[in-house]
Amino acid sequence: MRPVFLSIFACLCYFSRGQDSPIVPQPVKTTWLQGSFTLDSKTILFVGSGSEKTSADFFNDYLQRVYGFRLTIRKQPAARSIRLLTRQTPVKGQESRYHLKVAASGIVISGEGAEGTFYGMQTLIQLLPTVPSKSLRIPAVSIEDYPRFAYRGLHLDVGRHFFPVSFVKRYIDYIALHKMNYFHWHLTDDQGWRIAIKKYPRLTTIGACRDSTLIGHYPGMGFDSTRYCGFYTREEVKEVIKYAAARYVTILPEIELPGHSSAALAAYPWLGCTGGPYQVQPAWGVIKDVFCAGNDSAFAFIQDVLDEVMALFPSTYIHIGGDECPKDSWKVCPKCQKRMHDLGLKDEHALQSYFIQRIERYINSRGKQIIGWDELLEGGLAPKATVMSWRGEQGGIDAARLHHNVIMTPDEYVYFDYSQAKKDDSLTIGGYLPLEKVYHYEPIPSTLDSAAAGYIRGAQANVWTEYIANTQKIEYMIFPRLSAISEVLWSPKTSKNWTDFQRRMKTQYKRYDLWKANYYHGEE
Numbered sequence: 138m139r140p141v142f143l144s145i146f147a148c149l150c151y152f153s154r155g156q157d158s159p160i161v162p163q164p165v166k167t168t169w170l171q172g173s174f175t176l177d178s179k180t181i182l183f184v185g186s187g188s189e190k191t192s193a194d195f196f197n198d199y200l201q202r203v204y205g206f207r208l209t210i211r212k213q214p215a216a217r218s219i220r221l222l223t224r225q226t227p228v229k230g231q232e233s234r235y236h237l238k239v240a241a242s243g244i245v246i247s248g249e250g251a252e253g254t255f256y257g258m259q260t261l262i263q264l265l266p267t268v269p270s271k272s273l274r275i276p277a278v279s280i281e282d283y284p285r286f287a288y289r290g291l292h293l294d295v296g297r298h299f300f301p302v303s304f305v306k307r308y309i310d311y312i313a314l315h316k317m318n319y320f321h322w323h324l325t326d327d328q329g330w331r332i333a334i335k336k337y338p339r340l341t342t343i344g345a346c347r348d349s350t351l352i353g354h355y356p357g358m359g360f361d362s363t364r365y366c367g368f369y370t371r372e373e374v375k376e377v378i379k380y381a382a383a384r385y386v387t388i389l390p391e392i393e394l395p396g397h398s399s400a401a402l403a404a405y406p407w408l409g410c411t412g413g414p415y416q417v418q419p420a421w422g423v424i425k426d427v428f429c430a431g432n433d434s435a436f437a438f439i440q441d442v443l444d445e446v447m448a449l450f451p452s453t454y455i456h457i458g459g460d461e462c463p464k465d466s467w468k469v470c471p472k473c474q475k476r477m478h479d480l481g482l483k484d485e486h487a488l489q490s491y492f493i494q495r496i497e498r499y500i501n502s503r504g505k506q507i508i509g510w511d512e513l514l515e516g517g518l519a520p521k522a523t524v525m526s527w528r529g530e531q532g533g534i535d536a537a538r539l540h541h542n543v544i545m546t547p548d549e550y551v552y553f554d555y556s557q558a559k560k561d562d563s564l565t566i567g568g569y570l571p572l573e574k575v576y577h578y579e580p581i582p583s584t585l586d587s588a589a590a591g592y593i594r595g596a597q598a599n600v601w602t603e604y605i606a607n608t609q610k611i612e613y614m615i616f617p618r619l620s621a622i623s624e625v626l627w628s629p630k631t632s633k634n635w636t637d638f639q640r641r642m643k644t645q646y647k648r649y650d651l652w653k654a655n656y657y658h659g660e661e
């Protein structure tokens with residue numbers, strides 16, 4: 138026992154130098170200094186550029202919400218202030234780097250880029266006491282920090298259950314508070330189409346409502362016979378995009394194709410191979426009705442939808458799904474079979490590749506790039522696609538070896554719809570994914586050589602909502618696991634330390650309380 142105890146102890150000393158760090162994710166380098174700064178309503182927030190105002194506003198809103206006061210923002214330096222400094226021409230790829238210095242005389246946050254200043258602000262937030270008061274003592278410290286991975290994502294499925302804009306914003310705050318930078322918004326699925334498209338109003342008048350929902354775990358105990366609807370207007374989408382941008386969070390919109398498309402087919406039955414009728418699905422699972430690959434009008438429809446999506450979302454990347462597309466309808470569809478014959482495609486997997494590659498060409502022609510689930514590898518990978526590896530890590534490994542960018546989302550490590558407790562107190566999709574397992578996830582598979590490893594852009598936790606019908610439960614499922622994945626994605630691999638993480642989490646739980654977030658407490 139003793140050597141283990143000693144080495145853990147030595148490690149803690151290295152990180153804390155007399156102070157216990159309360160920061161999650163663990164910064165690259167923390168040096169505790171003598172003394173402290175006292176923050177109160179007279180402290181001035183000194184802001185030079187426009188982007189610094191963004192970080193200052195976030196800090197003020199946080200102070201207001203948690204501590205009940207805000208600071209005066211000034212453009213001139215002042216004594217006893219918090220100074221935000223951002224380099225005007227950041228070194229490319231280093232924009233998220235920052236230096237935070239807290240001394241009795243003042244606080245300085247210097248960001249390499251605007252996001253660096255914002256992340257420095259997040260660290261400062263974590264140095265605030267977790268007991269609210271009007272006079273906040275912040276320990277003197279010098280922190281140098283930058284992220285390990287460029288892509289640090291969290292996903293939300295709003296297809297199976299719909300969540301209002303107010304919660305989506307809160308969710309984006311949670312992403313930002315963890316120094317993460319991508320929100321993957323899964324906007325369409327068999328059980329509902331959730332984004333208004335001007336050219337195709339039936340997508341929301343018909344596709345955003347289902348007549349009934351499965352009761353209990355799939356295959357269920359019947360249906361609730363209750364109509365369930367919800368979608369985001371274009372104005373709401375714009376509002377969410379703006380909100381995310383002010384937190385340096387990029388929204389990755391997903392429009393599912395060719396599978397998981399029942400809601401679109403119910404709205405416009407000519408999109409399917411048989412012409413319907415189709416229904417917005419009341420049950421979960423993999424549905425056989427999919428966009429028809431032999432039907433040029435289905436491609437025209439998808440391109441129109443993507444035009445509107447690409448005009449709305451600033452993201453370079455558009456997620457086009459690609460997962461779980463049964464080939465049953467294509468096998469018996471004369472138009473699909475003719476297309477396969479004309480193009481010399483050997484099977485329906487090749488037809489799916491044709492489908493994805495045609496859409497990829499279109500998206501590329503508009504200056505954007507596709508991301509899709511790892512089924513993209515079946516039947517030939519679209520030339521420039523980024524692969525999200527969800528069925529374990531193999532898809533990501535294969536794609537990286539083919540020199541494609543990869544985002545790791547392996548179900549056994551990062552599916553936050555899986556239970557955190559062995560005996561959960563509510564229905565979940567199944568699986569068991571405790572905090573410690575998320576913490577120990579390593580996004581770069583050891584089998585990859587360093588050239589291939591460079592294609593792993595990061596990872597993302599996914600929140601599928603078949604069995605998550607309200608926002609309280611979303612919070613219960615993401616906390617505390619979100620804090621673990623944030624450290625996986627941000628902190629140097631060499632600083633990983635489960636014992637120290639558990640210690641720091643005690644403070645993090647207090648922050649969840651300050652945020653009035655619901656969370657899983659651990660098994661009694």
Ligand code: TNX
Pocket residue numbers: 460461510527552554566601602603
């Ligand atoms: C598989 S992950 C799916 C989703 C389900 C999820 C449930 C993926 C690309 N497809 O449609 O919601 O499993 O865990």
